[in-house]
Amino acid sequence: MDLYETIHRRRDVRGQFTGAPIPAETLTRILTAAHAAPSVGLTQPWDFILINDEGVKNAFHTHVQQERKTFESTLDAPTANRFATIKIDGILESTLSLAVTYDPTRGSPAVLGRHAIADAGLYSVCLAIQNLWLAATAENLGIGWVSFYREDFLTQLLNIPTGIRPVAWLCLGPVTHLEETPDLERHGWRTRRPLSKALHENRWTER
Amino acid sequence: MDLYETIHRRRDVRGQFTGAPIPAETLTRILTAAHAAPSVGLTQPWDFILINDEGVKNAFHTHVQQERKTFESTLDAPTANRFATIKIDGILESTLSLAVTYDPTRGSPAVLGRHAIADAGLYSVCLAIQNLWLAATAENLGIGWVSFYREDFLTQLLNIPTGIRPVAWLCLGPVTHLEETPDLERHGWRTRRPLSKALHENRWTER
Numbered sequence: 197m198d199l200y201e202t203i204h205r206r207r208d209v210r211g212q213f214t215g216a217p218i219p220a221e222t223l224t225r226i227l228t229a230a231h232a233a234p235s236v237g238l239t240q241p242w243d244f245i246l247i248n249d250e251g252v253k254n255a256f257h258t259h260v261q262q263e264r265k266t267f268e269s270t271l272d273a274p275t276a277n278r279f280a281t282i283k284i285d286g287i288l289e290s291t292l293s294l295a296v297t298y299d300p301t302r303g304s305p306a307v308l309g310r311h312a313i314a315d316a317g318l319y320s321v322c323l324a325i326q327n328l329w330l331a332a333t334a335e336n337l338g339i340g341w342v343s344f345y346r347e348d349f350l351t352q353l354l355n356i357p358t359g360i361r362p363v364a365w366l367c368l369g370p371v372t373h374l375e376e377t378p379d380l381e382r383h384g385w386r387t388r389r390p391l392s393k394a395l396h397e398n399r400w401t402e403r
Numbered sequence: 404m405d406l407y408e409t410i411h412r413r414r415d416v417r418g419q420f421t422g423a424p425i426p427a428e429t430l431t432r433i434l435t436a437a438h439a440a441p442s443v444g445l446t447q448p449w450d451f452i453l454i455n456d457e458g459v460k461n462a463f464h465t466h467v468q469q470e471r472k473t474f475e476s477t478l479d480a481p482t483a484n485r486f487a488t489i490k491i492d493g494i495l496e497s498t499l500s501l502a503v504t505y506d507p508t509r510g511s512p513a514v515l516g517r518h519a520i521a522d523a524g525l526y527s528v529c530l531a532i533q534n535l536w537l538a539a540t541a542e543n544l545g546i547g548w549v550s551f552y553r554e555d556f557l558t559q560l561l562n563i564p565t566g567i568r569p570v571a572w573l574c575l576g577p578v579t580h581l582e583e584t585p586d587l588e589r590h591g592w593r594t595r596r597p598l599s600k601a602l603h604e605n606r607w608t609e610r
Contacts (some may be wrong), residue, residue, distance in 0.1 A: 198540045202406045203436045203534055229410045231598045233533065236550060238587040240596050245603040252605055267518045275513055282515070297607075303593060306482055308489070309550040311474045316550045318522070319570065322529030326440065327410055330537070334406045343443060343516040355606045362589075363526065380445040381451045386510060389447050391438045396452040398459055399562045400504075 197334040198314050203376055206329060209338030210283040212371040213290040217335055222335050223292075229331035230295050233319035239303035242321045242363075243270075248295040255353055256345070256365065257287040263344040280400030285342040295354055296325055298361045321363045328366070338371035404541040412581055415537060416545030417490040419578040420497040429542050430499075433575075436538035442527035444516050446510035449528045449570075450539040452561055455502040462560055463552070463572065464494040489590050492549040496578030502561055503532055505568045528570045535573070544577035 197205075227244060235241060247253060264284055268276055287293060298321045300314075310316045325341075332339045342365045351363040380386050393403050404412075415518045433452060442448060454460060471491055475483055491554075494500060505528045517523045530546075539546045549572045587593050600610050 197407055199404050199406050199537055200432070200436060201410045203439050203538070206439075206441070208441045216549065225407065227602070228598060229407060232410050232413075233413045233603060234413070234536070234548065238585055238593040238595065241568055243601045243603060245605070245607060247605050249605040261449065263519055267515070271513055277557045279515070284516070289492075307489070308474070308486070308587065308592060309548075311477065311551075312470055312553050313550050315525070317447070318525075319529045323536075324535040325526075325539075326530040326533035327537075329441065330406055330534075331410070341441065341516075343520050344518075346519050357607065357609075360607075378445055380515065385515060386445040391435060394438060394447070394450045395434070396450060398452070398454050398456040400450075400452060400564060400567075402564075 199201045202330050202334045206333040207338065207374045207378065208242060209340040209367070209371055209374070210286050210379060212338055212375070213367065213374055214372055215289055215291055216370040216372045218291050218337065218369060226328055226331040226335060230324045233320065233324035233327045234325070236309035236316040237303050238318065239297045239307055239317060241302045241317045242297065242324045243297045245295040245297070245370035252353060253287055253293060256293070256350070257285070259349050260285050260287065260315045260342060263346070267344065278383065278385060282379065282385065284344055286340050287342065287369045290340065290367035294366045294368060295350065295362055296321060296366065297356060298363050301359065318363065325364055325366070326342040331369055338370055338374060340367040341365070342367060409537050409541045413540040414545065414581045414585065416495050416547040416574070416578055416581070417586060419545055419580055420493045420574065420584070421577045421579055422496055422498055423577040423591045425498050425544065433538040433542060434560060436521050437531045437535035440527065440531035440534045442530070443523040444510050444515035446514055446524060446527065448506045448509045448524045449531045450504045450506065452502040452504070454502060459560060460494055460500060463557070464492070466556050467492050467494065467549060470553070474551065485590065485592060489592060491551055491584065493547050493574045494549065497547065497574035500571045501526060501575055502557065502569055503573065504563060508566065525570065532573070533573055536590040539575055544576060545573040545581060547574070549574060583586055
């Protein structure tokens with residue numbers, strides 16, 4: 197699939213997962229694409245935990261539902277009503293979950309490009325996630341990034357060692373379709389900002 | 404260009420910039436691709452500062468050279484010798500620089516998906532950067548991410564308001580070619596890790 201077509205088709209999927217299997221060679225192409233991302237000092241500080249164990253998925257899903265309630269409790273009544281219509285995860289319906297982690301010790305101590313910006317390694321992990329997301333889209337699969345969780349819960353659930361940080365929980369799998377409009381816009385939560393408002397020339401300009 | 408071809412051709416460019424102009428419609432396609440990235444709560448918390456002012460570029464380049472020395476001073480002799488052969492930026496040779504920033508207030512206070520993970524907004528900015536990087540590659544342009552700088556220096560240089568965080572300085576422009584092998588591997592700094600070492604099943608496994 198063409199790059200631009202893939203970028204503009206990509207969606208953050210919650211409700212369209214079918215649960216159908218993912219061919220092994222498809223998954224390999226997707227993970228190889230993620231692993232080809234740029235990284236500070238060529239550290240490739242990411243790891244991918246592939247999760248199909250129902251017990252692990254169910255435990256995470258229960259935790260996410262609790263965090264949904266935590267967020268809901270911070271909202272005023274009209275906002276809470278709008279939120280009530282929005283599905284926030286496809287953990288149980290999607291074929292596979294992937295946890296993506298960041299290891300700051302990889303390539304240490306002399307990480308080229310990180311001495312002044314400690315978060316540069318974390319940024320690299322996100323670049324790999326976007327490669328993964330686009331590759332899945334090109335394979336006609338959906339990805340949904342779930343972020344209603346506490347990092348220490350996920351660390352314990354997946355036996356992630358101290359010092360390694362979970363960055364994302366992604367739901368992956370075949371979908372009935374990808375929506376044209378992002379879910380949060382379809383549900384009246386937010387509308388997209390015009391690109392022109394995000395552009396500045398030479399120095400920051402107040403908008 | 405095909406997505407997978409783009410992902411695998413993409414390089415972090417330092418030395419191959421020609422300085423030739425970028426057609427306006429090409430730049431618009433690239434920025435539109437960046438702006439189409441996913442974002443937590445549909446906040447689109449990124450801004451892009453397009454920099455062609457020679458004074459701004461020169462001031463940043465001088466700062467980067469100072470930070471190069473700071474990093475160099477932390478290295479043992481053999482590592483410093485290897486580092487001496489590695490070019491770390493193409494600020495002066497590339498056609499255009501882009502600073503990418505993160506605004507945590509966008510969509511606040513009720514950012515859907517960020518109550519438990521404060522960095523989720525920062526992650527969104529990185530997803531936009533990877534879209535931008537791939538789009539530039541598909542347009543046969545190079546991108547180089549420069550991270551030898553202090554955030555407070557860049558904030559002052561570009562009049563970035565308090566609370567808005569600079570995330571990246573990217574050099575963009577036509578190139579003579581893209582290298583097949585990443586610079587840091589070509590220069591013997593690091594070799595790439597096999598994908599298999601980054602994969603785990605259901606729970607973390609020590610490698």
